[in-house]
Amino acid sequence: QAGYKKKLWKKSAAQKKRLREMVLCTRTQCKLLDKMTTSFWKRRNWYVDDPYQKYHDRTNLRV
Template sequence: MPILTNLAPLALPSAGATPSRSVVKWSWKKGKRKTVKPVLKRFKRLHWGTQGIWIRARAGARKRMWKKSPAQRRRCKTHVFCNATQSYMLDKMVTRYWRRMRFYPDDPYAPYMNRENFRLTNGYPKEFY
């Protein structure tokens, strides 16, 4: 009986512990960071200046379409921006190779790679005065 009383505090998580949702994998041989593959599957990185921003599909975008109204179906086709904290976390979860800008033929995201109102990524010629 004393064994069970000693193990009871170990079973419960401590009140001061905060959950961490970031996953960083390391290789056994060289100790380098490894890419978390589900990040590449679920998210797309837009190359906006030095800090990229990540986008994702809406939650439940392909589920129960028969049940949704036309407005909801239209909304499901859109993407959602991740905030700065989430983008920073996703940048840590992938290697430098995936943070570089990608050039794909007939990329549907190509128009969104440039942000015209941002100084570093605008495509218009700069004013000289």
């Protein structure tokens, strides 16, 4: 058996809950990625007649 369902009998309830969640990176990894990302990549790009304009809003992102 592979994956998060291994040895569930010895894991706490909090661990089981955390394993069920889809996590791309941990809190510390997110902070490191924010530090490594320069303002060039965080800036907004403007395109003429962009149909995806409303999707370019980056929430919770400090420039």
